[in-house]
Every structure is written in C-alpha cells, then in structure tokens.
Amino acid sequence: MTEYAVTDPATGEVAAIYPTATDAELDAALTAAAASSRTWPAHTTVADRAARMRRVAELHTEKREMLADIIVREMGKPRDEALGEIDFCAAIYEYYADNAERFLADESIELLAGQGTAVIKRLPIGVLLGIMPWNFPYYQVARFAGPNLLVGNTILLKHAPQCPESAEALALLFAEAGLPSGTYLNIRATNEQVANLIADPRVAGVSFTGSERAGAAVAEIAGRNLKKCVLELGGSDPFLVLSSDDLDATVAAAAAARLDNTGQACNAAKRFIVVDGLYDAFVEKFTATLLAAADGIAPLSSVRAAATLESQVAAAKAGGATVTAAGERRGAFHPPAVITGLTADNPAYHQELFGPVASIYRASNEDEAVAIANDTPFGLGSYVFTTDPEQAQRVANRIEAGMVFVNGVGADGAELPFGGIKRSGFGRELGRFGMEEFVNKKLIRTL
Secondary structure, three states: OOOEEEEOOOOOOEEEEEOOOOHHHHHHHHHHHHHHHHHHHHOOOHHHHHHHHHHHHHHHHHOHHHHHHHHHHHHOOOHHHHHHHHHHHHHHHHHHHHHHHHHOOOEEOOOOOOOOEEEEEEEEOOEEEEEOOOOOOOHHHHHHHHHHHHHOOEEEEEOOOOOHHHHHHHHHHHHHOOOOOOOEEEEOOOHHHHHHHHHOOOEEEEEEEOOHHHHHHHHHHHHHOOOEEEEEOOOOEEEEEOOOOOHHHHHHHHHHHHHHHHHOOOOOEEEEEEEHHHHHHHHHHHHHHHHHHHHHOOOOOOHHHHHHHHHHHHHHHHOOOEEEEOOOOEOOEOOOEEEEOOOOOOOOOOOOOOOOEEEEEEEOOHHHHHHHHHOOOEEOOOEEEOOOHHHHHHHHHHOOOOOOEEOOOOOOOOOOOEOOEEOOEEOOEOHHHHOOOOEEEEEEEEO
C-alpha cells in the first residue's frame, strides 16, 4: 500500500499521514472528471477559462508564503528556492492565460486544388492523468495543468506520496479560482490503481514526470491501451567548458547549475566536460566552490534519497574514480562532492546522480568534448560555455539533447519548451509546444 505522508527530511518527523484512495473513490473521481470533460469546454470559451487561470496565478502570489512553507516541510527545498518556484508557477499560469486564445485559434489551410475551405480546430481530448514527482511539487503541476485546462481537458492529478499536503493545497486553490467541480481532481492512488486508471477508456492521455524505470512502465500501459503520453524522465546533463575569459564567473555558473534544488533537478548540470587548457584550474576552483556550499546545504528529499546517492558515490570510488567530499552523509543531508577520473567502465559513468555531486571530465578538444557529452543514455538539457559564437552554435547543434543553453544557466522560461530525447523521454511542456500535446487537431473541410 502506498503511504501518503509528510515527512520533514531535515528532522525525520512525520507531520501528517493522508489516506490512500479506495477503488470506489477513484472511480467516483474519474466519473466526475469524465462528466466535466463534456461540460467544461462546452459551457466556457477560451477567454472564460483564461480568466480563471489568471486567478490561479494571482492566488499563487497571494498564498506564496503558505505554499512555500508546505514544500520546505515536505521535501526540504530551500525557502528562497521554494518562493522562486511559486513565482515561476504564477508566471506560467499567467503566460498561458495571456496566450491561450492565440495558441488555440482556428488555422486555415491553403488548398492545393478544389473549392471551399479547410480549417484546423484545436479541441480537447478529454480526461488526462498527470503523475507528478516530488522535486518541484508546484512547478511540475503548473506546466502540465495550466495549458491543458485552458484547452478544455480535465485533470486527475496523482502527486508523489511525499507531497500530499501541497497536492491538496493546489486542489483547493484551483477550486477557489473558480474551476468547476470535476475539472481538477487530486487523487492519492497506489501504483496498481494508477495502472488501472491509465487503462480505463475514460482516460484519454497521461503525462508522467519521474524516473526512467517508472516512465517505461507508464509508457507500456499507455501504449498497450493506445493512449497518448508525455514523458519527462531523468537527465545527466553535460556542461561543456570550451573557453572562458572569466573562469571565476564560469565556475560560479557551473556551481549554480549543479546545486539548483540541492542538485535534485532532472535538467541540472551533472557532468562537467572541460578542455585541457582550463581543466586543472576549473577543477580547483569548482571543487572549492562546491565544497564551500556544505555549510548551508539543504537536506535531500528523504533519507532514502541520500542513502542512494551515497551508495552511487561509493561505487564510483570503488571503480577507481577520485571523490573529494565535504564530509559524510548525515540522515537526509548529503555533502557536496566532486568526482574525477571516471572511466566508461565505472558504474557511475552512465548513471544520473541526483544530489549535490558533480563529475568532471577532461577533453582534449571540441570533438572529444562533444563525444563525452553525447555518451549518455539521457538527452534532456545541456550547457555550452565558450567565447566563440560560431563554436557555440556548432556545438549546440551537435549535442544530443532536447535543450541547449549557451553561456548561461537558470534561463528557463514559461515560453520555452521543456523536454528531451533518448531515455529522457518524449513530448514537450511549456511554451506553445506544451499546449499542442493533448489537443485534437481536428480538420473541418467544407466544399
């Protein structure tokens, strides 16, 4: 049985336990969502739905302190980052409210022959199941629910078992913003119940963010039942340092890219690939910067998460790599660490390290740097730092990833599509492309 509980990772204290839904409760929720999927788009215009979504954005701002308190308690997020996450959510809801009518407008097709007209209408497909992770409890929901509610789809939202309080807060917030009953429903389901929901013919599609293994299971069930799915899975994003006219600034950006959310972000930089001429200086400065962050480091999401990372680091060391760490693990607190000397036969070489641990690789030239960057089963994000604009674009084109950020970190935006390739999943969220995933692009041809 999946247990939904709020466990403060900083103290280990269980603050609250929430009941898992019964099969009857889940069927009632799905029945309500299915009914609302017929009335929600039929009885509202895009402008009507946008007004409610704008109110969702306002409520995030009005309740930001309370919302931040919850996720600091649930998964140990540093408070300033928690507030930043909520502000970003407000921006996402506002962005879609401002642009929904334009994104969903009818599109005429120029006919090659014959008379009459052809129009594409972007219409909802029905009930969507969202399966969300713990690392960004509000942001993950915003980028999925915001555009799809505006399309006219309805949402069943299954959050991570350690995030029941934030999940409940969001459901209440959507209701306060004026969304009708059955339009957005928070459910607390087991993995077995989720599998049954995906297979249920009343569910039209599923969006999953989480581990590669769980994503494969979701995709298998969805495919077997001919359901559209969007998957945002793991990442082991490369950070290429090819040249720099301010190495201190480059190191500061690299450390920020690794320590975002205490290193618990799928698109955080994890593998740092540095050319020969800068390698030794980069390793010295970066290691000092990362280890100095130990004093203010937040806990990982759970003791289990920290123990898993600890075992990965130990395996890397046993495999011949050098590990420089700022101390030992204490409960859910894992110290920042830097790994050098990783070879392709090391067990950590192709793994995603989810926490404040970075690996650094030496590259003799641009070609070798790109080869190391692409030698991963993942393909989510990436970073390229160079003083040569032509090299920046050339390397960005060669990297096998869904996103490349050149000479900057923390540059995500509501308007920018988010997603990956290879074993990082498929589909996109955010931007115009995020609104296109669960839409019936219906052709109406009139003669």
